[in-house]
Amino acid sequence: VFSIELMLIIYSILIVCLLIASIYDATTKRIPNWLSLLLIISGLSWNYFSAQGLGLKDSSLGLVIGLLLMLPGYIFASMGAGDAKLMAAIGSVVGFKQVLDVALYSYIVMLVIAVSFVIIKGDFPKLLLRYKILVYGLFARTLAYQKPDESDAASYRLPLAPAMAI
Numbered sequence: 001v002f003s004i005e006l007m008l009i010i011y012s013i014l015i016v017c018l019l020i021a022s023i024y025d026a027t028t029k030r031i032p033n034w035l036s037l038l039l040i041i042s043g044l045s046w047n048y049f050s051a052q053g054l055g056l057k058d059s060s061l062g063l064v065i066g067l068l069l070m071l072p073g074y075i076f077a078s079m080g081a082g083d084a085k086l087m088a089a090i091g092s093v094v095g096f097k098q099v100l101d102v103a104l105y106s107y108i109v110m111l112v113i114a115v116s117f118v119i120i121k122g123d124f125p126k127l128l129l130r131y132k133i134l135v136y137g138l139f140a141r142t143l144a145y146q147k148p149d150e151s152d153a154a155s156y157r158l159p160l161a162p163a164m165a166i
Helices: 002-028 033-049 056-075 081-121 124-139 161-165
Strands: none
Touching: 002 033, 002 081, 002 161, 033 056, 033 081, 056 081, 081 124, 081 161
């Protein structure tokens, strides 16, 4: 009974932290480090000390894989470091197998949100044109990527934390 209560507590902490991160990300475009750190400490501790936990190896692997899955987005400036740290923190709680699912579903939700945003702003034809040029460039073996204009909806950085929370 105690371990089930502990599991409910850790997942409640995860949900509350994701909701707080979503609010911060949506309003300030930042995710506080203390929030990710709280989740990392909670996840590693629970998974190490609890009989219901996944173990320190699985939890640590979830942390590393969560970070690695988001690192390309950070490197190519499509997301912030806070998003990568938050996914690493989620991985420390849910482990490496589940963090793959969380990342995949987060990317799918974010794609739907982003495309919807571009359509609502009326910039979908511009987006299609840029990707058409990119694809033609790939067939011609040249880099033909065009950055979106500052006024294009595609240049706006959408918060990823709400997609992770969903």
